Amino acid sequence: MVHSPTCPHPCFLLVPASEPQFPHLQTPDPGDAVWNVRWALCTRRSSGAPAPGPGATIFALSSGQGRCGIAVIRTSGPASGHALRILTAPRDLPLARHASLRLLSDPRSGEPLDRALVLWFPGPQSFTGEDCVEFHVHGGPAVVSGVLQALGSVPGLRPAEAGEFTRRAFANGKLNLTEVEGLADLIHAETEAQRRQALRQLDGELGHLCRGWAETLTKALAHVEAYIDFGEDDNLEEGVLEQADIEVRALEVALGAHLRDARRGQRLRSGAHVVVTGPPNAGKSSLVNLLSRKPVSIVSPEPGTTRDVLETPVDLAGFPVLLSDTAGLREGVGPVEQEGVRRARERLEQADLILAMLDASDLASPSSCNFLATVVASVGAQSPSDSSQRLLLVLNKSDLLSPEGPGPGPDLPPHLLLSCLTGEGLDGLLEALRKELAAVCGDPSTDPPLLTRARHQHHLQGCLDALGHYKQSKDLALAAEALRVARGHLTRLTGGGGTEEILDIIFRDFCVGK
Numbered sequence: 383m384v385h386s387p388t389c390p391h392p393c394f395l396l397v398p399a400s401e402p403q404f405p406h407l408q409t410p411d412p413g414d415a416v417w418n419v420r421w422a423l424c425t426r427r428s429s430g431a432p433a434p435g436p437g438a439t440i441f442a443l444s445s446g447q448g449r450c451g452i453a454v455i456r457t458s459g460p461a462s463g464h465a466l467r468i469l470t471a472p473r474d475l476p477l478a479r480h481a482s483l484r485l486l487s488d489p490r491s492g493e494p495l496d497r498a499l500v501l502w503f504p505g506p507q508s509f510t511g512e513d514c515v516e517f518h519v520h521g522g523p524a525v526v527s528g529v530l531q532a533l534g535s536v537p538g539l540r541p542a543e544a545g546e547f548t549r550r551a552f553a554n555g556k557l558n559l560t561e562v563e564g565l566a567d568l569i570h571a572e573t574e575a576q577r578r579q580a581l582r583q584l585d586g587e588l589g590h591l592c593r594g595w596a597e598t599l600t601k602a603l604a605h606v607e608a609y610i611d612f613g614e615d616d617n618l619e620e621g622v623l624e625q626a627d628i629e630v631r632a633l634e635v636a637l638g639a640h641l642r643d644a645r646r647g648q649r650l651r652s653g654a655h656v657v658v659t660g661p662p663n664a665g666k667s668s669l670v671n672l673l674s675r676k677p678v679s680i681v682s683p684e685p686g687t688t689r690d691v692l693e694t695p696v697d698l699a700g701f702p703v704l705l706s707d708t709a710g711l712r713e714g715v716g717p718v719e720q721e722g723v724r725r726a727r728e729r730l731e732q733a734d735l736i737l738a739m740l741d742a743s744d745l746a747s748p749s750s751c752n753f754l755a756t757v758v759a760s761v762g763a764q765s766p767s768d769s770s771q772r773l774l775l776v777l778n779k780s781d782l783l784s785p786e787g788p789g790p791g792p793d794l795p796p797h798l799l800l801s802c803l804t805g806e807g808l809d810g811l812l813e814a815l816r817k818e819l820a821a822v823c824g825d826p827s828t829d830p831p832l833l834t835r836a837r838h839q840h841h842l843q844g845c846l847d848a849l850g851h852y853k854q855s856k857d858l859a860l861a862a863e864a865l866r867v868a869r870g871h872l873t874r875l876t877g878g879g880g881t882e883e884i885l886d887i888i889f890r891d892f893c894v895g896k
């Protein structure tokens with residue numbers, strides 16, 4: 383269980399927070415045996431943060447701005463119950479976690495504001511862990527501002543800061559850091575696959591995995607420390623150091639597998655680079671317009687129409703993609719087009735997936751042959767395991783092939799037939815794209831949890847490096863220290879151990895686009 387099922391609304395108030403709020407978040411001494419035990423047992427409160435004492439009660443409009451059917455206004459903090467009572471009639475607190483219809487009025491003037499649904503979430507069973515109230519009011523701007531002003535007039539209440547509900551949830555151990563990141567990603571998810579991945583992260587899968595790894599390290603460390611303390615003692619069971627080595631080796635394998643996958647989670651978060659390339663006039667711009675369903679690029683019968691790289695974000699089969707249209711590849715043209723070709727080649731190098739396009743009715747031309755011999759052959763020659771790029775060969779203008787005639791050359795690499803003009807073959811292309819993108823980005827419906835941020839990768843790499851030091855160190859005290867460093871990386875990944883700076887970065891991330 384990650385976030386309280388009683389509170390379905392994450393925080394939507396997302397502007398940068400101004401001041402650090404958790405000076406008490408410090409790394410407990412990892413050598414402290416009692417803490418070790420607590421640390422090993424305690425999975426939820428991975429931040430190591432004690433529950434903060436009663437502070438201000440905050441309120442905010444938690445649904446989007448603007449006219450809407452229903453707007454949700456939330457409070458969190460000890461004065462929530464009081465605020466609910468003095469705004470509503472009857473004045474008794476409704477049943478916890480049950481929607482009740484109440485008349486809301488301004489406590490200063492007694493003026494009725496709205497008839498609204500109210501929900502009372504006594505802490506700790508709430509999103510933030512504190513007492514919370516939700517007012518589901520009619521979404522007109524006058525109602526919303528009336529209720530916000532009425533709340534502002536209640537002593538002890540103040541407007542919430544950026545992402546402050548989520549910060550409180552984190553401080554109260556309701557969410558760990560990877561879950562906070564998952565929540566931010568969920569709010570910003572634009573495609574189905576992004577939503578699935580964010581939800582899995584919010585559900586704590588990555589955090590869970592890290593805690594499992596950290597527990598393994600705790601065990602290994604306990605073995606090494608036992609040997610340091612009681613090595614000469616006959617009572618110590620045999621093979622404790624060997625046991626630690628076995629655990630570390632297994633962990634190295636697991637971490638290595640996840641790190642190899644690291645780019646995929648990040649691509650899914652920020653978009654895979656798909657580049658359309660081919661000789662002039664193959665129909666590249668026609669395809670880009672078709673896939674993005676808007677006139678991104680100029681299409682014309684004149685070869686060399688596209689010069690600049692034109693990039694557009696699209697949702698392709700549920701995956702986020704940055705689709706680039708590029709200049710047709712050919713030599714011996716004027717300086718402007720030559721620059722376009724240079725930019726096209728540069729962009730091609732950054733592609734995760736290449737859509738290589740040829741005119742099916744023009745396969746024998748020098749530009750088609752040259753393209754097949756260079757671009758298609760060079761990507762195809764990479765072995766699938768070490769290839770960083772994938773390629774789909776598309777033969778466009780299939781409408782120009784005579785239905786009775788022979789198909790395109792039998793010695794061509796695997797390809798798809800398409801007509802941008804008639805739309806024939808588009809479904810097949812989209813299905814092929816879905817498969818390729820699942821390989822490029824990872825498929826969040828089936829794959830193990832992915833590392834979605836560079837921060838995750840950094841800590842796993844740090845952990846792996848420290849395990850390398852462990853294996854090399856001849857001195858047992860140094861070996862134990864290496865294990866502590868390795869474990870520290872895993873703790874910080876989920877938000878334990880004085881991560882104030884990281885918190886600021888992540889909460890700033892919360893406000894992107896909001």
Ligand SMILES: Nc1nc2c(ncn2[C@@H]2O[C@H](COP(=O)(O)OP(=O)(O)OP(=O)(O)O)[C@@H](O)[C@H]2O)c(=O)[nH]1
Pocket residue numbers: 661662663664665666667668669680681682683684685686687688689708709710711778779780781782800801802803804
């Ligand atoms: N018959 C037929 N014509 C097509 C098809 N797709 C594109 N065309 C035509 O082919 C011509 C070139 O299309 P573009 O999309 O501009 O080709 P391009 O590859 O972007 O060309 P450059 O940017 O000049 O390299 C245009 O006249 C299109 O209308 C198709 O499937 N069938």
Ligand SMILES: [K+]
Pocket residue numbers: 662663681682683684685686687688
């Ligand atoms: K063209």
Ligand SMILES: [Mg+2]
Pocket residue numbers: 666667668679680681687688707708710
């Ligand atoms: Mg073009």
